[in-house]
Amino acid sequence: MTEYDTETQVTDAQQAALRLANVDEETRNAALASIADAVRDNTETILDANASDVAEAEAMLDRGEYTQALVDRLKLDDAKLEGIAEMIESVTGQSDPLGRTLEARELDADLELYKVAVPIGVVGTIFESRPDALVQIAGLALKSGNAVILKGGSEASESNRVLYELIRDATSDLPDGWIQLIEAHEEVDRLLEMDDSVDLLMPRGSSEFVSYIQNNTQIPVLGHTEGVCHVYVDTAADLEMAEDIAFDAKVQYPAVCNAVETLLVDADVAEAFLPDIVERYEDAGVDLRGDAATREIVDVGVATDDDWETEYGDLELSIRVVDDVYEAVTHINAHGSKHTESIITDDTDHAETFMTSIDAASVFHNASTRFADGYRYGLGAEVGISTGKIHARGPVGLAGLTTYKYYLEGDGQLVATYAGEDATPFTHDALDGEWTPGRLSGE
Structure with missing residues (x-):
């Protein structure tokens, strides 16, 4: 080169x-x-x-x-x-x-403003x-x-x-x-x-x-930046679906930023859900650690405070038992990276609470976090996944x-016409159609 x-x-x-x-x-x-x-x-x-x-x-x-x-x-x-x-x-x-x-907006007759990508x-x-x-x-x-x-x-x-x-x-x-x-x-x-x-x-x-x-x-x-993504298994989750989604989100490709790093499980379903998913994870070689409530149900390692904010990028996962959807939201907003979060539930009210309360670029209902991808979103591809809010x-x-420019098409108008006590008022009417060069002159 x-x-x-x-x-x-x-x-x-x-x-x-x-x-x-x-x-x-x-x-x-x-x-x-x-x-x-x-x-x-x-x-x-x-x-x-x-x-x-x-x-x-x-x-x-x-x-x-x-x-x-x-x-x-x-x-x-x-x-x-x-x-x-x-x-x-x-x-x-x-x-x-x-x-x-x-x-597109008409400022006045034959004075048209276009915002173009x-x-x-x-x-x-x-x-x-x-x-x-x-x-x-x-x-x-x-x-x-x-x-x-x-x-x-x-x-x-x-x-x-x-x-x-x-x-x-x-x-x-x-x-x-x-x-x-x-x-x-x-x-x-x-x-x-x-x-x-x-x-x-x-x-x-x-x-x-x-x-x-x-x-x-x-x-x-x-x-x-990194993806500290979560799957939350709600009290109203279909547990078979939840198991498949939680497994896919971690194991399908663990080295990427949209893989799950922390699994949150509602206390009401923890005893029914955790043994089977833990066995499945362990069969796939996932290194597991959990909080005290998790360890009372399954035999996994001890999760530290650092684990809740770690992007493993590998076959590692932390598990925490939470009391309800509100505690799940609080945990994610405190420890997540604003990348991608998912709730598994058949309760639409819980889903709405989760999805509208989470501060993240993508929030899913009954789907794997691995769907957070430009190609899968139909964008063709992606430069990256922005966890900020401006501009993308x-x-x-x-x-x-892309950004944009403003194109103004006129026909000899002067600002003086629109100034003073006898000024012509702007119309500011919305316009249909695309901008084309020489639009007003008919070229």
Whole structure:
């Protein structure tokens, strides 16, 4: 990969962003199709690079420097690469997020105001060991007309480099510099200083990492932090359903941020529910710990105060018995990460109380937390899952990578006409229809 200094890369991305914003949807979709083809056509090259990363990561695991969850997230195989290609194709199939009229209003006759969706500009992303995240983020940035600067974890450096080069070469018809890869930690520090050129940063990692980024830059930050997710089994739960959901939420893929980390069980059903789910968890190799009330019913380890706020990212789970839905809500709002929470119940009042009282990006009723995902939500893919509230929340897809402009179409109007005692009043009537250039002149 050709080496460039970070400032040059960001400048190139900034210039590319201005041109990419005017690339039509057909061209962007064709470029996305080329990326999907490149992934499929270069499977062996990608897997060879990934094998090098995995071998080094496993050596670090043996030395106790990496976790098994990190190694699991790092690994690619034929099925994952096909999933990456299909994800890009799903982004291609999404509606164009650009040029949509979000709101339209007549200020007066032949004076019309349109609020229109446009790209953010230059987006910087710093993400963890999953190399598929690089392709996912690049695809979403391209579809939404944004230039993107990518910084993956050093543990995935070989995989990221190959994927970046494939994407860059597959999109050679797009404005040069729309995608950039930085690799060194010092490049990140330089990037954080470039608030005049970078429009948004999207870090994915621990709360400490996201806080570091937020505290060391003036660039707006949309953080993807850990997922301390909960499943609450209510007194009115269908226990067979609850068991299946609680198991899926932990075991189906424990290394991801939407996997459950704490299981809350209503005291009224704890004795009936816990023995079977604990046996099922233990058969799957889950390391369990619980509060005193849980340990009176099942033989599990002791849960500490730290466990309630820990994202294990592995086959580990904490269990707590609560008195009712209100205590479940209190526990989650105190210890959760505002990611994804689920209640299992047949009582609609309890479901409503839980769902409206929980402060989280996603709140589910009778469903696994693992559904919190941009692809599963029908967003095509996601840049990350935002646990904040501004400007995007939950899985951040194409809409989260856009902002808007106001377009005013007039016919020679002057502000003086609307000032003073004899001023013409504004109509401020809502308008239907989309903005098009030269709308009033009939061009």
